[in-house]
Amino acid sequence: MSKKIAEHTPGRKIFSSKIATTIVWIVTIIWTVPTLGLLVTSFKTNENILGEAWWNSLLNPDFTFENYKGVFLGDGSASLSTGVLPYFINSIVITLPATIFPIVIATMAAYALAWIRFRGSDFLFFSIFALQVVPLQMALVPLLLLFTGGAHIGSVQIFPALGIAGDFAGIWLPHTMFALPLAIYLLHNFISGLPRDLMEAAYVDGASHFTIFRRIILPLSIPGIASIAIFQFLWVWNDLLVALTFASGTEEVAPLNSKLASLVGQYGSGYTQLSAGAFITIAIPLIVFFSLQRYFVRGLLAGSVK
Amino acid sequence: MSEFLSANIPKFISVLSAIAVFFIVLGVIFAIAGRANGKKARPIALTIFLGPALVLLLAGVVIPGVRTILFSFMNPDSNKFIGLGNYQWMLEDPNVKVIMINTILWIMVVPLFTAALALLLAIMLDRIKHESIPKSLLFMPMAISFVGASIIFKFVYEYNEPDQVQIGLLSAIVNFLGFVPSDWMLSKPLNTFLLMIIYVWTQMGFGMVILSAAIKGVPSDIVEASSLDGAHGWRLFRNITFPMVKGTFIVVLATGVVGALKVFDIIRTMTGGNFGTNVLANEMYSQTFVQFDQGKGSALAVILFLLVTPILIYNIRSLRKERAHN
Numbered sequence: 001m002s003k004k005i006a007e008h009t010p011g012r013k014i015f016s017s018k019i020a021t022t023i024v025w026i027v028t029i030i031w032t033v034p035t036l037g038l039l040v041t042s043f044k045t046n047e048n049i050l051g052e053a054w055w056n057s058l059l060n061p062d063f064t065f066e067n068y069k070g071v072f073l074g075d076g077s078a079s080l081s082t083g084v085l086p087y088f089i090n091s092i093v094i095t096l097p098a099t100i101f102p103i104v105i106a107t108m109a110a111y112a113l114a115w116i117r118f119r120g121s122d123f124l125f126f127s128i129f130a131l132q133v134v135p136l137q138m139a140l141v142p143l144l145l146l147f148t149g150g151a152h153i154g155s156v157q158i159f160p161a162l163g164i165a166g167d168f169a170g171i172w173l174p175h176t177m178f179a180l181p182l183a184i185y186l187l188h189n190f191i192s193g194l195p196r197d198l199m200e201a202a203y204v205d206g207a208s209h210f211t212i213f214r215r216i217i218l219p220l221s222i223p224g225i226a227s228i229a230i231f232q233f234l235w236v237w238n239d240l241l242v243a244l245t246f247a248s249g250t251e252e253v254a255p256l257n258s259k260l261a262s263l264v265g266q267y268g269s270g271y272t273q274l275s276a277g278a279f280i281t282i283a284i285p286l287i288v289f290f291s292l293q294r295y296f297v298r299g300l301l302a303g304s305v306k
Numbered sequence: 307m308s309e310f311l312s313a314n315i316p317k318f319i320s321v322l323s324a325i326a327v328f329f330i331v332l333g334v335i336f337a338i339a340g341r342a343n344g345k346k347a348r349p350i351a352l353t354i355f356l357g358p359a360l361v362l363l364l365a366g367v368v369i370p371g372v373r374t375i376l377f378s379f380m381n382p383d384s385n386k387f388i389g390l391g392n393y394q395w396m397l398e399d400p401n402v403k404v405i406m407i408n409t410i411l412w413i414m415v416v417p418l419f420t421a422a423l424a425l426l427l428a429i430m431l432d433r434i435k436h437e438s439i440p441k442s443l444l445f446m447p448m449a450i451s452f453v454g455a456s457i458i459f460k461f462v463y464e465y466n467e468p469d470q471v472q473i474g475l476l477s478a479i480v481n482f483l484g485f486v487p488s489d490w491m492l493s494k495p496l497n498t499f500l501l502m503i504i505y506v507w508t509q510m511g512f513g514m515v516i517l518s519a520a521i522k523g524v525p526s527d528i529v530e531a532s533s534l535d536g537a538h539g540w541r542l543f544r545n546i547t548f549p550m551v552k553g554t555f556i557v558v559l560a561t562g563v564v565g566a567l568k569v570f571d572i573i574r575t576m577t578g579g580n581f582g583t584n585v586l587a588n589e590m591y592s593q594t595f596v597q598f599d600q601g602k603g604s605a606l607a608v609i610l611f612l613l614v615t616p617i618l619i620y621n622i623r624s625l626r627k628e629r630a631h632n
Binding site: 050096112118130135138168177251257258285 | 310313314317318320321324325328332336339340342343347348351352354355356358359360362363365366367368369370371373374377427429430431433434435437439440442443444445446447448449450451452453454456457458459460461462471472473475478507510512515516519564567568570571574575578587590591594595600603604606607608610611614617618621622625626
């Protein structure tokens, strides 16, 4: 954006530059200090955390990596005997398929809704759009029952128990289901904006919908898909409700975030565990956020600004 | 170490094979269905493209949603209808009353405060040099989970007895200003507002980023013309800027209402719903998975759903308008 345009945007005339700069930076500092506090605390010894405020520790630093070592590999305490490494792995194992599956399925559905004409396509699109705001809570219990006991009408079993409760598949599946409405809506916005001529030319040349999807839609949608994938990745990594409901709290399947939440409630889990554990949990999302921020913002804007 | 490997290598094998199977199945279906031509080609394509999503939505959201409504009229084990009992419990139980009041507080205070602060910052960001640095930092908490954010603020809100060192930032500031800090998470009703701050801290950046984009979208000739007419400061904001970004502002508000309604992780991590801070989404979880009362839990979920329906209707209306426009 050229300097000239920037001079004519409304902000210019509403606040003077000095006031705006001062206030923005004050708020930015207020916004950043809590995270900084956690980071500093996570490098302090337990006695040090209790005996000295973290901002004073900055003046006479006495930092240690022991907390991270203990939290990662286990410190022998009741709450963290084996460390969070297995949970960290679980988070990766949960997040990858729970990001890939819904986005592939949503891209296919978005293509059909945007470019294959059929009766009721508008109604279907509106219904999927409406499902976006339906709270997860509406689906949790029946879905869990479906996984553990199948579906019945009266006493007749019409669908067998899937037997995936407490399994990774039992977490991938709900995440995939719950992600679809928003992902389909956002990808539909993106895919329906692709040039019509391209699709028609390919169709006239005898290309099937499958060829068009693979050769035209997918390559052109990569930016849109990337931004939605980042969203979904963060959402799944940061989720607590689905993890608590569908993954038992054990180190076989539970993700990092739910382990962290359980540390808070556990008596005797110290400040060192909490601070280092929290920083390990938020590190991956922060790396993703800072390295892919541009795509992330684009995804946000695609969904909400018209 | 070998024990660790034997426990975790199967996890990677299962994730890689799941992804591989997914793509192989998809590839085979595409290859076979792509050969179909003539009259059947279109219905086959439709079924394959749309089918999986529809089945998953029906099985994962629509049918469970309907079952939850049914469960809300049933007993704790969902095997006998009990009429409106669960809803009557909501009306009569004093704890639920506190929960409802808190939930209403959340959806009134949080979205307005978030959106107003986001708009103010978006306008000011438009005015400063190197805006990308503060923008990034203000936006960053959005990448942090509510659990992580709660722990960050657990340290901010930490309280010690007056004769000890205050290691929590809030207590230290209050001390510095010459007041006596208190145990923040126990002080009603202040604790609810302190929990709201955590939510605002994580979500404000979202509103700021999209409002900032909307402000940049205001045509500069309109701003220029009105400022030549003498519109500055508040008048320019009220007459030009705000009307132009109103749509986006409402999107931020609506997103805030839906988010604040569903707030669960913060409450659970910070207070567990104790000390008068409980809200609907947390009570829904407790009733269902702690008290094992699927009836009451489902009824609470239904109320949650009813509270978002106005927004649902508004969203559908505006999407309709937008589509008619194009």
